[in-house]
Amino acid sequence: MTEGTVPDIVISxxxxxxxxxxxxxxxxxxxxxxxxxxxxxxxxxAQIRKDxxxxxxxxxxxxxxxxxxxxxxLQKILNLDRIWQVVVVGAGDLGRALTHYQGFAARGIExxxxxxxxxxxxxxQVGSVVxxxxxxxxxxxxxxxxxxxxxxxxxxxxxLTADRLVQADVEAILNYAPVTLIVPxxxxxxxIDPVLNLQHLMYYLGDD
Amino acid sequence: MTEGTVPDIVISxxxxxxxxxxxxxxxxxxxxxxxxxxxxxxxxxAQIRKDxxxxxxxxxxxxxxxxxxxxxxLQKILNLDRIWQVVVVGAGDLGRALTHYQGFAARGIExxxxxxxxxxxxxxQVGSVVxxxxxxxxxxxxxxxxxxxxxxxxxxxxxLTADRLVQADVEAILNYAPVTLIVPxxxxxxxIDPVLNLQHLMYYLGDD
Numbered sequence: 573m574t575e576g577t578v579p580d581i582v583i584s585x586x587x588x589x590x591x592x593x594x595x596x597x598x599x600x601x602x603x604x605x606x607x608x609x610x611x612x613x614x615x616x617x618a619q620i621r622k623d624x625x626x627x628x629x630x631x632x633x634x635x636x637x638x639x640x641x642x643x644x645x646l647q648k649i650l651n652l653d654r655i656w657q658v659v660v661v662g663a664g665d666l667g668r669a670l671t672h673y674q675g676f677a678a679r680g681i682e683x684x685x686x687x688x689x690x691x692x693x694x695x696x697q698v699g700s701v702v703x704x705x706x707x708x709x710x711x712x713x714x715x716x717x718x719x720x721x722x723x724x725x726x727x728x729x730x731x732l733t734a735d736r737l738v739q740a741d742v743e744a745i746l747n748y749a750p751v752t753l754i755v756p757x758x759x760x761x762x763x764i765d766p767v768l769n770l771q772h773l774m775y776y777l778g779d780d
Numbered sequence: 781m782t783e784g785t786v787p788d789i790v791i792s793x794x795x796x797x798x799x800x801x802x803x804x805x806x807x808x809x810x811x812x813x814x815x816x817x818x819x820x821x822x823x824x825x826a827q828i829r830k831d832x833x834x835x836x837x838x839x840x841x842x843x844x845x846x847x848x849x850x851x852x853x854l855q856k857i858l859n860l861d862r863i864w865q866v867v868v869v870g871a872g873d874l875g876r877a878l879t880h881y882q883g884f885a886a887r888g889i890e891x892x893x894x895x896x897x898x899x900x901x902x903x904x905q906v907g908s909v910v911x912x913x914x915x916x917x918x919x920x921x922x923x924x925x926x927x928x929x930x931x932x933x934x935x936x937x938x939x940l941t942a943d944r945l946v947q948a949d950v951e952a953i954l955n956y957a958p959v960t961l962i963v964p965x966x967x968x969x970x971x972i973d974p975v976l977n978l979q980h981l982m983y984y985l986g987d988d
Contacts, residue, residue, distance in 0.1 A: 587979035665877035744981035771795035
């Protein structure tokens with residue numbers, strides 16, 4: 573089965589499986605049944621088996637999965653067997669928090685560029701990078717061959733910034749700005765907005 | 781149709797529809813077809829119509845939707861016709877960025893409590909709140925009747941903190957810690973981890 577035929581919703585669950593398998597490995601476990609994994613994840617064993625079957629399945633019937641083997645396979649499928657360099661655009665609170673974030677390095681993600689328009693922050697050090705003026709964006713991103721961007725600019729600047737990133741050959745954008753970005757078909761966007769998650773939760777709080 | 785029978789995946793899309801409708805309203809639009817809305821959202825008109833049909837549907841065949849009416853209805857469904865007070869646990873970079881975040885107030889979300897264990901930050905002002913010691917969590921959260929928490933503590937502290945929030949009658953947790961929380965069935969958790977979103981994107985970058 574080729575990559576293109578796996579539903580995106582299945583792909584979206586693989587990092588989540590991987591995270592839990594890594595936790596289990598740290599706890600000293602060696603094998604896991606789909607039932608056990610489902611319980612940890614709050615999902616069903618059938619869904620896990622179905623998702624993994626897109627990639628050939630990784631366990632023998634009734635034997636459970638080898639945790640290390642499954643981790644290795646998921647890492648390969650998700651292209652995590654390398655370091656990914658990432659550019660952050662927007663050096664406000666959130667951009668700085670992300671650039672400092674300790675959880676990236678351990679999972680193969682390296683923030684190597686950070687841009688802003690504010691003269692007050694340009695030239696300042698955030699973690700191991702120095703904030704640069706956004707005028708340098710295309711040049712720097714292209715020369716380093718960076719394909720992934722994190723966008724933390726204000727809503728009104730988001731589309732224009734996304735256009736510049738696309739121009740610089742970025743192929744994947746993690747968007748924290750509260751707008752739906754319009755990008756060419758071959759560019760992938762994931763949107764993170766805590767308000768959307770909170771509103772989702774509020775639906776269930778209505779009867780208090 | 782009662783709330784419990786609407787699939788959670790449908791609920792997850794409503795805040796996203798609402799956000800785009802708000803943008804359209806700001807642009808001066810008054811009505812929208814499901815095709816137009818679908819194009820903006822990168823989804824299909826059929827899905828939008830099906831999602832809205834769970835709540836009775838809000839447009840006449842061929843007439844499109846009134847944007848204001850649809851906004852009003854979605855706000856009611858999602859219980860957004862009030863202010864929600866929220867507690868943030870963890871006053872690190874991310875907790876501070878969220879507490880400062882300008883996008884909350886306009887959408888009815890008010891961060892009113894912020895807790896940490898670090899003596900260096902306790903007592904400091906972040907936006908309009910003062911960081912308090914986590915020992916006060918249960919007392920403060922309960923006395924204010926807060927039902928929603930944002931968790932930005934380190935992974936190793938996340939489960940214990942979630943247990944304390946549940947003890948304090950919190951019913952919904954937005955979890956930024958990279959662990960799957962175990963909570964009682966009547967407590968809802970949404971997990972935000974940029975690494976999972978980035979890994980999802982990396983899947984599509986593999987053939988470079």
